[in-house]
Amino acid sequence: MNRKAVVIGSGVAGMASAIRLRMHGFEVHVVEANAYPGGKLSEFTVDGFRFDAGPSLFTLPELVNELFTLAGKDPRHYFNYKRLDVTCHYFFEDGTQLIAYADPKKLTEEIETKTGVPAQRIMDYLRQSAEIYSSASEIFLENSLHRWKTWLNLRIVKALSKLHRLGIFQTMHQRNVAWLQHEKLVQLFDRYATYNGSNPFRAPGILTSIPHLEFNKGAYLPDGGMYSITKALHQLAVDLGVHFSFNKIVTEIKVENGRATGVMIGSVPMATDIVICNMDVYYAFRKLMPAQRAPERTLKQERSSSALIFYWGIRNSFPQLDLHNIFFSSNYEREFRAIFQERTIDDDPTVYINITSKYESGDAPTGCENWFVMINVPANTGQDWSRLISIARTDILKKLNRHLSVDLEKMIVTETVLDPLSIDSKTHSYQGSLYGTSSNSKFSAFLRHPNFSQHVKDLYFCGGSVHPGGGIPLALFSAKIVSSLVAEQNPGLTV
């Protein structure tokens, strides 16, 4: 008889874990509180405008493809994507506009023309970013940091010997200043700290590896938008025989004699051999197993930033905008101080606009665009959000009107808002953080919760709130680590 696995949550990591466990021969049941799969990677449609609700940037598509090939399927039968020729349009307060081309020659020429920074300096920066990623990914992304076996692996030992070069002893901002020596470029590359909800003025220099993913490996857009990733993974899981229950909340992880033996779905028990928890690890300890010893130090780590998003249906089109657009604040340090120290929103926030209708004409009615307008905001610690949202909305409109020379308010035909409170309630993310805990210290990677329970046997954790961290690629890495830990603990599995 097959061994049974219950997965709590159908976020991208929950579904990837379910697929991997199924390939190991488990009978897998995914229990999801929402009526739909995907967690943060979801979509909605209003008045003819389709919006990706959460992630908008797709990198490392090979991590998704890998799940299909593992299952003996052709990923192209499930989903397709294109590499973007232009990764982002950048707008600075002094009127400078910069287009980030995927082609390195065009990119460096554009930067040299607009900022005077020689092409070679950018090439060197991106080469170093690649080198750091190649050493760091081996240590920090692909293995559990909490198993002695990891530290005995010769490749890891080799990568560790380069640790001093990875920049964990400097901040990301200090590294960018030293390497780029240009205010605008430092701001542009500091922004990559926000890709895991962190502050570039405190996060370690190792995060200068993130631009490698976008600039060297490429930024992608799935056909049909980001939600196609969720649809494809869900379909693959179903095709493999994974069972899904939607609109069902797991209320307890049953622990007997030191091992996970099942879950409670409301008042209904479900017995299992192993439990994979894709719920935010903070809530997992507080809500699903309050009687178990909790890793207090881990749970007290500073949370990552959250987001405030206005999904606007816009009755107009803007040829100067592309899929990804950034309007930088005039004082980045002040903006991050507001988020992480003062726990508020600066009056000149950096504004990100994502417009999928630039590539997917069906995402907006003719002559219109679907704008996903996002700013980084603090995690919820009890702020007066209705007041902050109203002020931020006015500040964002003022900024965009100034840059685009329009009266944007008059062009908004639909508006939906997502804030830290609704992110928390829709995806069970503690304080509405987008990426679990922040990477604002050089020890952050070691202080994230492991992918297994240190006290309860047969209980594993995946997703953005645990090792190696948030964002689609890292969440997928967490599922891969869980799968290898399960295989290690259960000799004789099929794959």
Ligand SMILES: Cc1cc2nc3c(=O)[nH]c(=O)nc-3n(C[C@H](O)[C@H](O)[C@H](O)COP(=O)(O)OP(=O)(O)OC[C@H]3O[C@@H](n4cnc5c(N)ncnc54)[C@H](O)[C@@H]3O)c2cc1C
């Ligand atoms: C606005 C926004 C923008 C982002 N932008 C990007 C981006 O551009 N690129 C990128 O890579 N990443 C981005 N991210 C981060 C990325 O979305 C997440 O890191 C990733 O999707 C997290 O996946 P996960 O597997 O941890 O699960 P989540 O998406 O957090 O889903 C967890 C699921 O578990 C369910 N669940 C929780 N508890 C229970 C329970 N007790 N019972 C049943 N079900 C339960 C929830 O309902 C939810 O469906 C963004 C996130 C947001 C919100």
